[in-house]
Amino acid sequence: MTVYHIVLFRLKQGVTPAQVQTWTTIAEGMVGKIPGLVSLKAGGPLPICVPRAKGFDMGLVAVLEKPGDLEGYATHPAHLEVHKMREALCEETLAYDMEF
Secondary structure, eight states: EEEEEEEEEETTTTTTTTHHHHHHHHHHTTTSSSSSSEEEEEOOOOOOGGGSSTOOEEEEEEEEEEEHHHHHHHHOOOOOOOOHHHHEEEEEEEEEEEEO
């Protein structure tokens, strides 16, 4: 069954839109590099959601073919590069995986 890997990010003070765009482009570029990763989209919350976002500035939804693909995704060099960039940009993250 398909897995939806959902992550929310709270950015550090001073992170620029250009830094976020670079990170987003590289993150979305993991599709086609990581086995089982079907799609990945990242972006900020819709204005109507901001009051309920609890300070989280952006999020992503990655779609993977099956639960077993999560381990390969987490340890793949392309993801580790994105993870390292995330650590430089974000003060907090929240991840949630769901299977449908």
